[in-house]
Amino acid sequence: MEKKFWDYLEKWRGLFPRRRTLRWRDGWIQNGYCCDCRYCCGPQDSNEPYPMALLPRQIHAGIEKDFYMLNADTAYMDGRGCKSCSPTGCGLPRENRPVACGLFPFALINGSLYAYKTCPAILFTPLAQLAPLGREAARWLTGFSHDELRHLSLNVEPAVLAEKYISLGIEVFDDNGVNLQLR
Numbered sequence: 001m002e003k004k005f006w007d008y009l010e011k012w013r014g015l016f017p018r019r020r021t022l023r024w025r026d027g028w029i030q031n032g033y034c035c036d037c038r039y040c041c042g043p044q045d046s047n048e049p050y051p052m053a054l055l056p057r058q059i060h061a062g063i064e065k066d067f068y069m070l071n072a073d074t075a076y077m078d079g080r081g082c083k084s085c086s087p088t089g090c091g092l093p094r095e096n097r098p099v100a101c102g103l104f105p106f107a108l109i110n111g112s113l114y115a116y117k118t119c120p121a122i123l124f125t126p127l128a129q130l131a132p133l134g135r136e137a138a139r140w141l142t143g144f145s146h147d148e149l150r151h152l153s154l155n156v157e158p159a160v161l162a163e164k165y166i167s168l169g170i171e172v173f174d175d176n177g178v179n180l181q182l183r
């Protein structure tokens with residue numbers, strides 16, 4: 001059965017009695033919780049595919065060995081986890097990992113930046129510290145073209161967005177182009 005917010009809160013409270021550090025570095029969140037959490041890349045508690053868009057330079061022959069593929073330019077994970085997840089972490093070089101992997105627990109959704117609510121880093125880091133990190137990630141994202149960002153951005157229904165994510169009030173692009181705005 002799919003775990004909900006309160007299940008995770010209890011689990012992470014036991015596992016992380018003290019706050020850990022989060023930093024944004026060169027297109028990647030350095031997240032002190034990941035090494036003891038490891039939730040993201042392994043088997044998910046839902047079989048709903050989580051899409052991870054790939055950039056043209058990341059697509060190569062035999063890519064199905066690295067990822068379950070939703071279509072030619074988008075990988076995904078589900079209840080089986082990610083194909084590249086190994087007991088010691090991600091088996092891929094950084095440049096081959098989807099942009100979403102470096103951003104998570106932030107996610108670009110419907111053109112704006114959100115925080116994934118049940119990640120321990122999101123639960124235990126004060127919003128006033130998360131928001132500037134999100135702003136750094138959003139600035140980095142503006143280095144992509146409008147078309148690339150539209151590809152990288154998830155489309156999520158409002159009800160799911162409200163249940164699983166926290167808005168950071170940061171828009172990265174809209175219909176007219178790349179346009180970073182704090183709201």
Ligand code: SF4
Nearest residue numbers: 033034037039040119
């Ligand atoms: S849920 Fe958060 S802390 Fe856990 S592995 Fe994913 S990003 Fe890291």
Ligand code: SF4
Nearest residue numbers: 041082084085090101
């Ligand atoms: S590519 Fe690597 S970092 Fe990304 S989901 Fe797969 S195992 Fe995790």
